[in-house]
Amino acid sequence: MFSSSTRRIAAFAAATVAGVVALAGTASAHVTVNPREADQGGYARLTFRVPNESETAGTVKVQVKFPLDTPLSSVRYKPHAGWKIDVVKSKLPKPVAVGDYDLTEAVSSITWTAESGVQIKPGEFDEFDVSVGPLPESESLAFPAVQTYSDGKVVNWSDAVKEGAEEPDHPAPTLALNPADAEGDGHGHGAGAAATESPVPATDQKPVANDTDVAASDGTARALGTAGLVVGVVGLALAAYAFLTTRRRNAA
Incomplete structure (x- = not known):
């Protein structure tokens, strides 16, 4: 004994x-964004991965917010079966030059709301795709997300992520941006490039x-x-x- x-x-x-x-x-x-990095000036297909943290409730709504201080002139979403998609555009405080024209409004958020009988169940995750660009000349882009559960609980993934610092409790999905190639135009090179918007010869693509x-x-x-x-x-x-x-x- x-x-x-x-x-x-x-x-x-x-x-x-x-x-x-x-x-x-x-x-x-x-909640994360994949890939983790892309090239400035280019287009990228972004996948927002949403895991369910609750043991008793399902995720029924996901909102992703887009930056307005460095707005994206092109934001396109991929249809997602079983989820209603709501895109909100907002007026910019002042026009922002993008290429040859001035941008006066931009997408500020996309919300995916589950239809009846649909949810991300405990132990599951789901992914939501968007195509964006051209990406600004900044070090990174943050996409604060709001996750809503079937029991009414709301989790804000909005804490700033700082390089070299300890990860916060609720980090905002953050995309690191690499300087564009000096010889290229920044389109289609690097992780997450959207081939449908900016096709690249196969020989130029990097694994x-x-x-x-x-x-x-x-x-x-x-x-x-x-x-x-x-x-x-x-x-x-x-x-x-x-x-x-x-x-x-x-x-x-």
Whole structure:
């Protein structure tokens, strides 16, 4: 029979392991934009990946907000079965020069609302596609998102993401922008280029890891990290057990 001290140590180890695993799962469940980067001046197909974090409710509405300080003159959405799509355009505070003309209004948000009987269920994720461009000459673009659940809970993914800083609790989906090639026009080069808007000869296209590869890589890294933490916790528990056993023997 195990002593009461041994049982306490085992219970502590089990609870700690469960907490570590749960924390790792929660940390990965962010609304993200894929690809993670694109070229300034070009067009890109963006996929907003929306995982369901709730264990009891489904996601029934997703809103993505678009920047108006660096507006995008072209924003096109891909139809999504089972979801109603609402596009909102807003007047700009002042005209913005885009190419040969001045832009006076731009898309400020797109909202996907689930039809009756449709939702992103617990344990599931879904993806929503848009094509945008031309991308501005800035370091990054943030797309704050609002996720609404069937139980009325609303989660705002709007915290600013700063390079080199710790990731916030609710980071806004952020697209990093690379300077365009000096010899090119910035169209169609780099991850996420939208071939339908700016076709590129096959010889110019660069191989880029697809979204599944990125997700698999992230998942593997998190799994390995979690496994390391679990091994460490179990090792501490065994060391404590050995220490208590040795002390009891010496006392005897």
